[in-house]
Amino acid sequence: MTLRRHLLVFFVLLQASACIQIPELTPPAPVDGGIEVEPSVSLTWMSPEPDAYTNGPLLIRMDVAGATPEQVELLVDGAPVAQLSPPYELNFETLTLAEGRRVLTARATLGAQVFTSAERGITVDRTRPRMLVQSPASGADQVPVGTAIHVTFSEPLLKGTVTDKSVLTSSYPLNVIMNAELSDDGTSISIVPLTPIPANETMMVVVSRQVTDLAGNSVEPPQQPWTWTVPSYLLVGEPLFAGRIEESNISETFIRVDQDSHPVVAWTQDVNAHVKRWDGERWEYLGAPLSAGTNNLLWKSALQMDVEGRPLLASLEYEGPKDQIQLRRWTGTAWETLGTPLTTTLSQGRIRWMGLSSGARSPPLVAWYEDNSTQAQIVLRQWDGSQWTTTGSPLPMTKGAVNNYLGFDLDALGRPVFSFCELISGMPEVGHVMRWTGSSWADLSSGLAGLPTARAVTADGTVLVGMKALVNGAWRSLVRKWDGSTWIAVGEPLDTIFSGMDRVIASIALDSQQRPVVFASEALSSTDASMRTGQVRRWAGGLWKSVGEPLRAGTGKATWGVPSFVLPADDEPLISWTERIHPAEFTMTSVHVHRLNK
Known part of the structure; x- marks a missing residue:
């Protein structure tokens, strides 16, 4: 065909195509290896966080990607509970759910297809923490x-x-x-x-x-x-008493330490003397309670230690018309009576007071105040290991006078130093300090200018007294020492302990460096001076330094009676004091042993 003919045919066809409708073509479905793929929906958790906790409404939020689903449901433990509409958020109220761990899932449907999200655990908790x-x-x-x-x-x-x-x-x-x-x-x-x-x-x-x-x-x-x-002092073990607390009436107690620095406590209750030792975990009786001899009544006891740290117990007993004093020593298994009972030396005499020294410096010494219708005196006897011996001549006392804070200590040579307050009817109360020189009684009272309430003698023979004295017109508690010719104040008067009244230095002890340590007490009530608080003060070379805060009775109790105070080898104070239920219809008392809370 000639070129002219070809061109003619091309133009004829081009004109014909302008009248033809060409249909729109639908793109083919995706194929993967020749297999057609269905549309998909992707469900991703946005809220809540994994392992979330809730006690009320919970924000549910899903990210939905891919094809648009016909519906999205929220499932709890596999059961549908709510519909999620675009933008696929819901404040879901969990009050309808039982408490505990629940599993959430989201489910989307697209035609016959179902798409499920990953599981998300939550915990429903409406219980308050306790x-x-x-x-x-x-x-x-x-x-x-x-x-x-x-x-x-x-x-x-x-x-x-x-x-x-x-x-x-x-x-x-x-x-x-x-x-x-x-x-x-x-x-x-x-x-x-x-x-x-x-x-x-x-x-x-x-x-x-x-x-x-x-x-x-x-x-x-x-x-x-x-x-x-947090108390200033902790109770050592349980309170001590015999029988029923409702019937317990104890007014005085003694505390000392044995060779192992374990406290030993004695008290008199119901005409029996009781002695217990702390073994580090509990209080144990040293033997059975001690009673008086036949037809006697035991009404007072005193505790000390011998040079080997064995307890010594003196007991004052009534024996018909006469009184007597028994001294016993703990052998480790039983109480051993030392010698025969001590009795008054006065005709028709009675024993009104008894004191006992330790046997750490010299053999133990027993002193007692006796009187009859015309005479009063203090008598001393010493146990030399086999019998009682006379120590010094009797110390004459004023017949009919009231003697307060009577007590004694021994110097390094075993010579006693007594202090007491004497009140004679119609006259001011006066203080006395008497020292046995080896041949006579020396009166150290001149210039004392106060009322002694406690005493101690240092290793070098210095006499110390705790006392009440008028300072600038007010009664104050202070310590004075005898320098051989006059009384010298040791520091300033002790300050108030707990804003109380009737401050008294109840006892003086010497620490391992021979520094005086005092236990002072004061009344908490103007109507009941027996309810007291106390504090330990140590002489620091220029001032009295408080050792801990004041010792106070436990909740619902009141300290009363006479405290007992001792320093173990570590110089940490131990205090024994009776406490009573307060207020109470009856006097219910027990012995409380305290150690510093530190």
Whole structure:
């Protein structure tokens, strides 16, 4: 065919095509290796976070990608509970769900196809966390210094809610700064003091409603406030008494320490003398309670130690018209009576007071105050290991006078030094200090200018007295020493202990460096001087330094009677004092032994 003819045919066909309709073509479905692929839907969790906790509405949010589904459902533990519409968000109320761990899934449908999201676990928790264990226990009043303060809860807490503002500590009127720290597992809070916890003050910890568990439930408040007390002194073991506390009446006690520095305590109750020793874990009786001889009544006892640290017990007994004193020594297994009973040397005489020295410096010495219708005196007898010997001549006393704070100590040579206050009817009360020189009684009372209440003699023979004296027109407690010719004040008067009254230096002891250590007490009530508090003060070479805070009775009790005070080898004070239930219809008393809380 010629070129001219070909061109003619091309133009004819081109004109014909302008009148033909060409249908739109649908793109073919995707193929994968020659296999047609169906449309798909992708479901991705945006909220909640994995392992979320909730106690109410829970934000459900899904990211839906790919083809548009016909519907999206929320399933809980495989059961549909709600529809999710674009933008596929829902504030789902979980109150309809039972508490515990639940599994969420989202399900999308597209035609006959079903698409499911990954599982997302949540925990529904509407129960408030409870305090399970508190340390110290609520109401505790014998909390040692340094006791860890923490509380354990029934479930983990949300870390961000535990702060120094949501866990509050208080001790009115003092401010105690503490840090609150949540444990790694979230189930306990430790409270770390940044300042010392005050002694004898009630501490309180309040875990506020701001503290929540992981689901946002506030901590349930305890049934009673979480309070406790750190006392200045801790009770050694349990209170001591015999029989029933309702029938217990004890007014005086003695405390000493044995060769192992274990405290030994004696008291008289129901005409029996009781002696117990602390073995480090409990109080154990030294033998059975001691009673008087046949037809006698035991009404007073005194405790000391011999040079080997064995307990010595003197007991004052009535024997018909006469009184007698028995001295016993603990052998380790039984009480051994030393010699024959001591009796009054005066015709028709009675024994009104008894004292006992230790046998640490010299053989033990027993002294007693005796009188009859015309005469009064103090008599001394010493046990030389086999019999009683006379030590010095009797110390004459004023017949009819009232003698207060009568007591004695021995110097390094075993010579007694007595001090007492004498009150004669119609005359001012006066103080006396008498010292046995080896041949006669020396009166050291001149210039004393006060009323002695306690005494001690140092290793070099210096006589110390604790006393009440008028200082600038007011009665003050102070210590004076005899320098061989005059009385010299040891430091300033002791300050008030607890804003009380009737301050008295009850006893003086010497520490391992021969420094005087005093136990002073004062009345808490102007109407009952027997209710008292006390404090230990140590001479620091230029001033009296307080050893701990004042010793106070436990909750619902009152200290009363005469305290007993001793320093073990470590110079840490031990105090024995009777306490009574207060207020109470009956006098219910027991012996309390205290050690410094440090």
